[in-house]
Amino acid sequence: METQARKTVLERSTDFIEQKIAPPLLRLSQVRYLEALQRTFITLMPYMVLGATATLILNLSGLFAGETGLNMPGVAKAIDSVITPCRPWLLQIVFVTINLLALIAAMLNGYFLGDYYNKKDSNVTAVASAVVAMIAFLSFIDFSQLSANFDWPAYILGSPSLFGGLLISIFAVEIYRLLIGRKITIKMPEAVPPMIASAFTSMIPVCAVIILCTLIGQGLGDFDFLSMLNKATAYLVVGGSGPIAQGIGFVLDRILWFVGLHGSNIVSSVMQPVWTTMITDNINAFAAHQEIPYMFTEQWINFYVRCSVFPIALLCTMSKVKRFKVLGKLSLPGTIFNIAEPVMYGLPVVLNPLMFVPWVLGFAVLYVFNVILGLLGITPAVVAMTVWTMPAPLASFIGSGFNIIAPIITLMNIAIIFFMFLPFFKVMEKQVLKEEEQYEAEQGRNK
Numbered sequence: 001m002e003t004q005a006r007k008t009v010l011e012r013s014t015d016f017i018e019q020k021i022a023p024p025l026l027r028l029s030q031v032r033y034l035e036a037l038q039r040t041f042i043t044l045m046p047y048m049v050l051g052a053t054a055t056l057i058l059n060l061s062g063l064f065a066g067e068t069g070l071n072m073p074g075v076a077k078a079i080d081s082v083i084t085p086c087r088p089w090l091l092q093i094v095f096v097t098i099n100l101l102a103l104i105a106a107m108l109n110g111y112f113l114g115d116y117y118n119k120k121d122s123n124v125t126a127v128a129s130a131v132v133a134m135i136a137f138l139s140f141i142d143f144s145q146l147s148a149n150f151d152w153p154a155y156i157l158g159s160p161s162l163f164g165g166l167l168i169s170i171f172a173v174e175i176y177r178l179l180i181g182r183k184i185t186i187k188m189p190e191a192v193p194p195m196i197a198s199a200f201t202s203m204i205p206v207c208a209v210i211i212l213c214t215l216i217g218q219g220l221g222d223f224d225f226l227s228m229l230n231k232a233t234a235y236l237v238v239g240g241s242g243p244i245a246q247g248i249g250f251v252l253d254r255i256l257w258f259v260g261l262h263g264s265n266i267v268s269s270v271m272q273p274v275w276t277t278m279i280t281d282n283i284n285a286f287a288a289h290q291e292i293p294y295m296f297t298e299q300w301i302n303f304y305v306r307c308s309v310f311p312i313a314l315l316c317t318m319s320k321v322k323r324f325k326v327l328g329k330l331s332l333p334g335t336i337f338n339i340a341e342p343v344m345y346g347l348p349v350v351l352n353p354l355m356f357v358p359w360v361l362g363f364a365v366l367y368v369f370n371v372i373l374g375l376l377g378i379t380p381a382v383v384a385m386t387v388w389t390m391p392a393p394l395a396s397f398i399g400s401g402f403n404i405i406a407p408i409i410t411l412m413n414i415a416i417i418f419f420m421f422l423p424f425f426k427v428m429e430k431q432v433l434k435e436e437e438q439y440e441a442e443q444g445r446n447k
Contacts, residue, residue, distance in 0.1 A: 123180050250306070282383045312417075327347065
């Protein structure tokens with residue numbers, strides 16, 4: 001009776017989350033600005049991983065130069081001798097990826113926002129929106145202050161201007177599509193080819209946007225609007241970078257996954273600009289041999305806390321329940337590479353009252369435990385990005401700048417997850433075995 005009562009409470013909680021909490025969050029993730037941002041950062045991911053990898057290679061010798069506890073100057077010198085000839089093109093890769101992040105993000109965000117509006121008004125094109133967003137962002141930069149060798153500092157076009165670039169791109173595309181929607185355009189005869197007509201349709205809106213952005217960015221004397229915007233949004237990043245804000249996002253992610261929604265996608269649609277700024281700042285600080293500014297990044301959560309559902313698949317392979325064992329054998333290889341869906345929906349974890357405690361509350365406790373390790377300086381900060389399919393221990397080793405402590409902590413957390421799920425899995429296994437025995441007995445009586 002007590003177990004049944006507990007299940008009823010869990011079922012009521014699940015229904016409440018599914019019916020009251022999840023729908024507005026799902027609608028929030030589908031807001032056009034957040035949807036465009038999500039598509040922007042998904043597109044940026046390969047370039048950011050490439051830039052982070054190049055940064056790691058450039059600083060590889062530091063692993064053996066006493067910076068991480070390994071004082072092997074001979075090895076460091078040998079690595080430097082290999083890397084030095086490659087340094088110019090490695091620096092170029094870092095520049096065109098990490099150091100141009102804000103410029104590329106502004107252009108992509110403009111493109112995806114324009115693509116959204118194109119479905120409602122064919123005169124608003126994605127390409128024109130991308131270009132006007134990019135030029136609008138550049139209009140806020142005082143090029144007269146750049147040096148004679150055309151030096152574009154990372155702080156102008158890199159992660160510090162990320163929020164500013166995204167806000168400017170939204171502003172530019174909104175003005176552009178508003179003017180087109182109000183028919184404030186040059187109308188061409190129907191005989192004019194569509195490509196040429198489209199260029200003339202955009203002329204007045206584009207000119208208005210660029211002139212307006214130039215006046216705001218450069219027409220206020222010595223007042224630097226972009227720097228002011230960057231400083232204002234920096235407070236947002238700092239506010240969202242702490243363990244409490246990140247913890248709320250992580251627990252929300254677990255809850256949404258539990259009710260069958262892709263929690264990671266929904267939470268990232270809001271948090272991604274903050275996460276991207278944090279990890280790029282860490283990458284830049286690592287490259288400059290400075291103190292790493294942010295501990296609780298998205299990658300920190302991925303590598304140390306959300307590290308793997310491999311332990312759940314492993315429990316399945318050890319089960320006496322036939323379907324669990326088959327599920328475990330089929331899903332175990334995928335879980336090594338962070339493919340969780342077969343376990344989530346096949347066991348299932350989703351909407352399974354017995355799995356609520358380890359999946360939501362257990363992971364919340366694991367998060368707090370790792371936060372304590374991070375605050376004590378035991379957990380290495382993450383200074384690089386890796387592809388999401390990389391096994392967590394290897395990802396934490398590479399992501400931490402080849403710090404051997406990182407994979408040890410990841411493996412420890414994977415072991416904790418195993419024992420965290422073990423008692424609840426055993427209860428579920430016992431229930432399923434009982435149901436199987438009853439079914440087989442009924443089948444025997446019917447023969």
